[in-house]
Amino acid sequence: MSILEIIKSRRTIYQFIPKLIPLDSLNLCLEAAIWAPNHKMTEPWRFWVIGKETQSELAVIYAENRALKRAEKGSDNYDDIYQKALSKFLAIPQVILVGQLLAKDKVTIQEDYAACSCAIQNFQLAAWEIEIGVQWSTGPIIEDKRTYEILKMESIDLKLIGALYMGYPNCVGKSTRQPIEKVTSYLA
Numbered sequence: 001m002s003i004l005e006i007i008k009s010r011r012t013i014y015q016f017i018p019k020l021i022p023l024d025s026l027n028l029c030l031e032a033a034i035w036a037p038n039h040k041m042t043e044p045w046r047f048w049v050i051g052k053e054t055q056s057e058l059a060v061i062y063a064e065n066r067a068l069k070r071a072e073k074g075s076d077n078y079d080d081i082y083q084k085a086l087s088k089f090l091a092i093p094q095v096i097l098v099g100q101l102l103a104k105d106k107v108t109i110q111e112d113y114a115a116c117s118c119a120i121q122n123f124q125l126a127a128w129e130i131e132i133g134v135q136w137s138t139g140p141i142i143e144d145k146r147t148y149e150i151l152k153m154e155s156i157d158l159k160l161i162g163a164l165y166m167g168y169p170n171c172v173g174k175s176t177r178q179p180i181e182k183v184t185s186y187l188a
């Protein structure tokens with residue numbers, strides 16, 4: 001595939017087949033990520049490759065946040081949503097957490113977020129080229145202080161900016177974009 005074909009065919013993937021990602025494939029995606037542009041060479045990204053033990057701990061945080069958002073704690077509905085969310089999270093073949101080192105000034109923080117976003121997109125595109133799908137999530141687990149405790153990180157030094165859920169796609173959805181003419185002004 002050409003780079004444009006990879007960019008255009010890549011979709012956010014929500015359902016995965018139960019097959020693990022080989023470490024060399026994972027490292028290839030990380031390698032693509034760290035070659036993202038970054039102003040003043042801050043290289044502000046940090047990655048955590050989550051193993052099964054840690055995934056079980058994160059699953060509890062994920063399920064609790066999901067159930068609390070939709071139902072009252074202690075209700076049957078809560079327990080139902082909790083259990084489904086727990087199973088859903090545990091079924092993700094590979095979870096990666098992405099953090100941004102926090103600079104001291106606002107401008108650098110903004111530029112570093114842009115650089116981390118480029119890194120995540122590089123990661124997703126490299127994955128797609130080898131038929132691995134990713135969901136880039138900014139859901140509540142990256143805001144929860146227990147996630148920082150699990151990673152043994154302080155939120156004053158680093159901000160978690162994304163959770164990447166990855167695996168071989170079970171189902172690829174469709175998406176559209178507005179044509180370039182709608183979002184571009186060509187000036188004389």
Ligand SMILES: Cc1cc2nc3c(=O)[nH]c(=O)nc-3n(C[C@H](O)[C@H](O)[C@H](O)COP(=O)(O)O)c2cc1C
Pocket residue numbers: 010011012013135136137138139175
């Ligand atoms: C900064 C950012 C945060 C996102 N957060 C979420 C999220 O929390 N949950 C989710 O399902 N998708 C999330 N996405 C993925 C978008 O929903 C997805 O890219 C969009 O629907 C377009 O679909 P496509 O990726 O298949 O083109 C996020 C994407 C970006 C760039």
